[in-house]
Amino acid sequence: MKIGELSKRTGVSIRSLRYYEEQNLLVPSRHDNGYRNYSPLAVEQVRTIQFYLSLGLSTEQIAGFLHCVIKNKEAFCQEVLPVYRQKLEEINGQIRLLQHIQSNLEERIQSIMHEQQAHKERDGSYVVTG
Amino acid sequence: MKIGELSKRTGVSIRSLRYYEEQNLLVPSRHDNGYRNYSPLAVEQVRTIQFYLSLGLSTEQIAGFLHCVIKNKEAFCQEVLPVYRQKLEEINGQIRLLQHIQSNLEERIQSIMHEQQAHKERDGSYVVTG
DNA sequence: ATAAACCATAACATTGATGTGAGAGTCAAG
DNA sequence: CTTGACTCTCACATCAATGTTATGGTTTAT
Known part of the structure; x- marks a missing residue:
């Protein structure tokens, strides 16, 4: 074809x-x-x-x-397993890095929201909830 | 400077x-x-x-x-929070994708090792452990 | 005054799979 | 024979931050 x-x-x-x-x-x-x-x-x-x-x-x-x-069959190709294992290591490293960034971002977001909340309360603004 | x-x-x-x-x-x-x-x-x-x-x-x-x-202060920059949130979404998506690949790889590795094990046992080869 | 060390701009290289376009050959249907 | 739909090769563009190199001006120390 x-x-x-x-x-x-x-x-x-x-x-x-x-x-x-x-x-x-x-x-x-x-x-x-x-x-x-x-x-x-x-x-x-x-x-x-x-x-x-x-x-x-x-x-x-x-x-x-x-x-x-x-x-x-894939299982009988000696070359496959080491490649998989190396890639898995790499993926694990990337996941760890992303999770690190993830918690950093969540922390920043939380921090900003807390500060904004505190600011509103100091100013006596209405806090709209629900 | x-x-x-x-x-x-x-x-x-x-x-x-x-x-x-x-x-x-x-x-x-x-x-x-x-x-x-x-x-x-x-x-x-x-x-x-x-x-x-x-x-x-x-x-x-x-x-x-x-x-x-x-x-x-970072908290009072309106532009920051949406950027953080968008990035967090992106990171979460990347983590999910990587975890998907991760389990795929682990599955392939497990499958290969089981097949190789079964092959050895069928052939009566010595299995060296410890 | 001359060399070493520093600064400037500009431009190309890196990475890797894929998009895109130019210019040209091939083939099938009308 | 022509038109349209394929195909071919070659080559540049993409993304994004940084490395590298070329060429030339400036400053500092000897």
């Missing part, structure tokens, strides 16, 4: 499909006229690539084990 | 200080020779900017309320 059809079937843009080829994730054969010729299996392979991308893996990381995953 | 001294006192690179000026976060006066002339207060202002950046706010967002924060 040609690139347009694969794009429609998977929802992945033509631009991205060409990029996957450039990154050696999905290299189709070519028609005599130079058009890309994707096998029907490509649909599933694109979905696989999208799944790994959604885990935050880079195309380079994916390229490191995709050839194996396509042929075998 | 000149830019080099401010850079040393705050630990922020000269490049970044010039960028802050470009973004209207901290605009110093100039000496006759064109050199930037920072007031002593700039040290504290740079620290303030860095704090907001560490919360993940963009220079544009910071520029939106910094003029106010410098003059008043």
Whole structure:
């Protein structure tokens, strides 16, 4: 099938499909006229690539084990586990950082609201509640 | 004080200080020779900017309320609270996404290890523990 | 006066997947 | 044969703060 059809079937843009080829994730054969010729299996392979991308893996990381995953069960690709573990560490670090920022922001918000409240009460303004 | 001294006192690179000026976060006066002339207060202002950046706010967002924060207490800058709340929403969304990826990864890792274990047991290989 | 240290502006590089557009070849239907 | 819908490659744009380098003026110390 040609690139347009694969794009429609998977929802992945033509631009991205060409990029996957450039990154050696999905290299189709070519028609005599130079058009890309994707096998029907490509649909599933694109979905696989999208799944790994959604885990935050880079195309380079994916390229490191995709050839194996396509042929075998994921569990028997030695390359996969360390990549997963490294990514998990990374994700955990990012979560910690975001949670740190999160509590900082919550603290600032609380602090502002308390100060505003105190200000109103000092001024004797009406406090509208409920 | 000149830019080099401010850079040393705050630990922020000269490049970044010039960028802050470009973004209207901290605009110093100039000496006759064109050199930037920072007031002593700039040290504290740079620290303030860095704090907001560490919360993940963009220079544009910071520029939106910094003029106010410098003059008043943060609590009385109307612009601050909505920016904080918006950023908090954003952070919460990012945390949720990362946690989703996190459990996905943990699931994949568990699945792989179970499959490998089952494989070993089927093959009667020695299982080295402890 | 000369060298070292400092300052200025300007512009390009980084990151990574994807958008976008130019210029040109191919193919099917009318 | 022409029009429209595909396709090709190449290359620049995006985001955002910061690094880096080039080129040249200024100040300070020797």
